Amino acid sequence: xxxxxxxxxxxxxxxxxxxxxxxxxxxxxxxxxxxxxxxxxxxxxxxxxxxxxxxxxxxxxxxxxxxxxxxxxxxxxxxxxxxxxxxxxxxxxxxxxxxxxxxxxxxxxxxxxxxxxxxxxxxxxxxxxxxxxxxxxxxxxxxxxxxxxxxxxxxxxxxxxxxxxxxxxxxxxxxxxxxxxxxxxxxxxxxxxxxxxxxxxxxxxxxxxxxxxxxxxxxxxxxxxxxxxxxxxxxxxxxxxxxxxxxxxxxxxxxxxxxxxxxxxxxxxxxxxxxxxxxxxxxxxxxxxxxxxx
Amino acid sequence: xxxxxxxxxxxxxxxxxxxxxxxxxxxxxxxxxxxxxxxxxxxxxxxxxxxxxxxxxxxxxxxxxxxxxxxxxxxxxxxxxxxxxxxxxxxxxxxxxxxxxxxxxxxxxxxxxxxxxxxxxxxxxxxxxxxxxxxxxxxxxxxxxxxxxxxxxxxxxxxxxxxxxxxxxxxxxxxxxxxxxxxxxxxxxxxxxxxxxxxxxxxxxxxxxxxxxxxxxxxxxxxxxxxxxxxxxxxxxxxxxxxxxxxxxxxxxxxxxxxxxxx
Numbered sequence: 001x002x003x004x005x006x007x008x009x010x011x012x013x014x015x016x017x018x019x020x021x022x023x024x025x026x027x028x029x030x031x032x033x034x035x036x037x038x039x040x041x042x043x044x045x046x047x048x049x050x051x052x053x054x055x056x057x058x059x060x061x062x063x064x065x066x067x068x069x070x071x072x073x074x075x076x077x078x079x080x081x082x083x084x085x086x087x088x089x090x091x092x093x094x095x096x097x098x099x100x101x102x103x104x105x106x107x108x109x110x111x112x113x114x115x116x117x118x119x120x121x122x123x124x125x126x127x128x129x130x131x132x133x134x135x136x137x138x139x140x141x142x143x144x145x146x147x148x149x150x151x152x153x154x155x156x157x158x159x160x161x162x163x164x165x166x167x168x169x170x171x172x173x174x175x176x177x178x179x180x181x182x183x184x185x186x187x188x189x190x191x192x193x194x195x196x197x198x199x200x201x202x203x204x205x206x207x208x209x210x211x212x213x214x215x216x217x218x219x220x221x222x223x224x225x226x227x228x229x230x231x232x233x234x235x236x237x238x239x240x241x242x243x244x245x246x247x248x249x250x251x252x253x254x255x256x257x258x259x260x261x262x263x264x265x266x267x268x269x270x271x272x273x274x275x276x277x278x279x280x281x282x283x284x285x286x287x288x289x290x291x292x293x294x
Numbered sequence: 295x296x297x298x299x300x301x302x303x304x305x306x307x308x309x310x311x312x313x314x315x316x317x318x319x320x321x322x323x324x325x326x327x328x329x330x331x332x333x334x335x336x337x338x339x340x341x342x343x344x345x346x347x348x349x350x351x352x353x354x355x356x357x358x359x360x361x362x363x364x365x366x367x368x369x370x371x372x373x374x375x376x377x378x379x380x381x382x383x384x385x386x387x388x389x390x391x392x393x394x395x396x397x398x399x400x401x402x403x404x405x406x407x408x409x410x411x412x413x414x415x416x417x418x419x420x421x422x423x424x425x426x427x428x429x430x431x432x433x434x435x436x437x438x439x440x441x442x443x444x445x446x447x448x449x450x451x452x453x454x455x456x457x458x459x460x461x462x463x464x465x466x467x468x469x470x471x472x473x474x475x476x477x478x479x480x481x482x483x484x485x486x487x488x489x490x491x492x493x494x495x496x497x498x499x500x501x502x503x504x505x506x507x508x509x510x511x512x513x514x515x516x517x518x519x520x521x522x523x524x525x526x527x528x529x530x531x532x533x534x535x536x537x538x539x540x541x542x543x544x545x546x547x548x549x550x551x552x553x554x555x556x557x
Contacts, residue, residue, distance in 0.1 A: 004462075006470055007401050008479040017396035018408050020389040021449060028446035029415045032426035039426070093313045096306045103307075110314045117321075117553055118508035118526045124533050124549060125320040128327065128542060136323065170317065199302055228421045232510040236530050250421045257425045258515070266425055273422040281417045 033274065040267035058268035067244060068252070068269075075248040078162060079226035086166035087173055087218060091211075094177030095203065108178070115171040119229060123236030126164035150238065154245025157238045161246050164237060165230045172225075173218055180214030181207065213287075220284045227276065249273055321553065328352070328547035351547040368548055371525040375552075378443050378513075378524060379506030383499050385448040391491070394457035395483055399469070416451040420512050428515050438519040447512060453498055460494050461487070525552045 040058050042051045062068045093111060097104045114122070130150055132138050138148040150157040184207055192202045231250050234240060240247035240255060247255070253273065257266025330345035355368045396402075397409055420427065427446060436442030464487065472482045513524045523531070529552055532545045 004399055004466055004469065006466055006473070008399055008473075008482075010400065010479055011402065013479055014396040014400035014402045014405075017392040017400075021393040021412055021454065022408060024389065024445065024449040025411055025415050028427060028430060029418050029423075029449060030411065032423045032430055033418050035426035035429070036423050089313070089316075092309060096309045096313070099303070099306045100310065107310045107314065111317055114317055116504045116507075118510060120508075120510045120526050120530050121549055121552055122320075124529060124545065125324055127533070128546065129320055129323060134542065167316070167320070199299065228419050231421055232508075232526075232530075235510075236533065253422070254424055254511070258428075263425060270422050270424070270426075274418065277419065277422060278417045 036267045036270040040271045043264050058264045071247045071252050079223050081162045082165045082226040083222040086169040090170045090173035098181045112171045119232030120236045122168045123233040127237045130160050157246050164233050180211050184210045224280050324546045324549045330543050355547045366520045371523050371528040375524040379503045381444045382506035383502035386450040386453050386502050390450050390453035394454050398461040415449050437516050442516045
């Protein structure tokens with residue numbers, strides 16, 4: 001690993017400096033993670049007196065449970081939709097901002113600030129808008145003859161959380177896309193324009209390929225976001241319902257372990273989630289090291 | 295812009311304006327809702343223009359709270375949130391500065407191991423280890439305390455990373471000069487490295503403050519005492535009153551107040 005040419009000779013000092021960070025990490029990160037792995041192989045009796053080692057039974061049971069398999073597929077649908085929706089919208093906005101010259105500061109400021117809004121608050125805002133009794137969108141949709149009630153209709157509940165989660169993520173993606181677009185050399189687009197390529201052709205053959213590193217990075221970040229950071233949105237809107245329709249993996253860990261007190265199963269779910277995060281992070285960092293260029 | 299296409303320019307602005315409307319609309323609606331009295335919602339449609347009850351709603355939320363929903367006055371929760379966000383941001387910055395300093399400017403056994411242990415926290419967000427972390431905090435007796443709310447969130451791989459990258463760009467000559475002049479490691483850190491990283495620290499503070507402010511799951515787990523509620527979880531409680539429609543005008547007043555400080 002990289003270091004300085006000259007270094008301080010102290011032997012003890014670096015450990016002292018590292019101590020606070022390592023202590024917090026070991027106590028609140030590593031140790032609980034190991035505990036989760038351990039208790040995922042155990043079963044606790046209902047009164048908490050005895051724990052028995054049961055190998056992979058928690059896992060086999062989990063995958064035999066239709067609720068869990070359902071939650072897996074729901075999470076996949078949710079993550080893919082949020083990623084695609086928010087990335088497409090933010091790419092469109094970023095390209096547009098990149099085109100306007102004088103007013104782009106104003107637009108950027110107006111588009112960026114939802115970054116600071118908490119996921120739960122986002123959930124409440126959209127729940128308010130989509131609320132079947134007083135919300136404004138259901139009112140309009142009733143006018144169009146659509147019966148809207150995310151409290152009973154699972155698909156509509158899913159649409160609601162997808163929209164809320166994508167709305168929150170637009171600003172983040174937008175910032176990265178704008179930064180990516182600014183690094184596309186102007187000379188390339190000018191050359192293409194002289195050769196007679198129109199704006200749309202230029203976008204799809206020059207700008208989009210050159211944006212691929214940014215896009216790939218955001219893809220991973222967004223999947224990560226949709227899977228793990230949307231707990232607040234789901235808790236504030238649907239609480240995993242109706243009938244498990246929006247019960248994502250993270251929400252299920254919380255619901256099973258904290259509300260349902262099924263420690264073994266919840267721990268097994270935690271371990272599966274950790275594997276997913278580790279895989280995502282590994283992909284992300286391999287990519288960052290290689291700096292994939294089109 | 296490469297060539298002049300009036301229609302495309304018009305279309306670009308149209309896209310941007312629609313985008314801004316989509317982004318701003320929910321918040322506008324929240325603000326509008328917070329200026330009306332509760333009865334205005336019973337007619338089944340949210341009004342779109344500000345109403346007359348703004349002062350009343352906001353002062354009720356700020357100083358009285360809604361006792362039926364078990365929510366304390368909002369100013370307590372706002373103060374809690376601010377305090378927690380500041381502790382988290384400052385704590386993260388301090389311990390990351392120290393550990394990045396150790397990793398970059400010293401050579402010692404297990405350096406790589408220490409780096410990887412810190413790095414691994416990226417892969418273990420609170421969401422995936424809810425119950426065991428809760429158990430650790432409960433065993434340490436930190437439930438319902440500011441320490442319990444902040445300490446587990448203070449480890450930061452990203453901040454450590456950022457400072458490491460920055461320290462690597464600090465010229466070696468600075469350190470050599472400092473050593474020639476007889477400065478020890480801590481003096482070098484305090485008098486040279488810290489002033490140099492001022493801009494990084496400021497930028498990071500903003501991001502980490504927002505990070506602390508929007509925390510939801512962790513405060514939800516470790517606090518049962520309403521004195522320690524943060525504003526984000528307080529709002530959730532208001533909106534989730536059992537059996538009844540929430541008092542939207544008051545909830546939205548709280549929402550608007552909770553969004554102000556980070557922005």
